[in-house]
Amino acid sequence: MFFVLLTYQVPLDRIDALLTAHYAHVDRYFANGTFVLAARRQPRTGGAFLARGVNREELEAILAEDPFISSGAATCELFELQPTRSALAEIAVP
Numbered sequence: 001m002f003f004v005l006l007t008y009q010v011p012l013d014r015i016d017a018l019l020t021a022h023y024a025h026v027d028r029y030f031a032n033g034t035f036v037l038a039a040r041r042q043p044r045t046g047g048a049f050l051a052r053g054v055n056r057e058e059l060e061a062i063l064a065e066d067p068f069i070s071s072g073a074a075t076c077e078l079f080e081l082q083p084t085r086s087a088l089a090e091i092a093v094p
Contacts (some may be wrong), residue, residue, distance in 0.1 A: 001060055004059070006074045007076070029051075036050045
């Protein structure tokens with residue numbers, strides 16, 4: 001499982017112009033189960049995702065297709081997680 005942290009690199013009006021394309025991209029990976037959570041950071045400086053079922057290289061390729069990333073409007077950091085506890089049935093722990 002991975003935690004992805006997006007950080008905007010451009011003003012919000014440029015981010016807003018990309019939202020429809022970004023949401024379409026994100027929805028594709030919610031539909032196949034890769035993304036299990038998406039969130040907007042507060043204050044609005046970026047976003048975050050939880051992703052599962054892919055390795056780092058696959059996730060990097062998915063993120064590279066995101067209009068925020070491919071346009072340079074945002075950067076991302078990936079953190080691999082090994083869940084140890086969860087209140088969510090969707091998140092398996094050993």
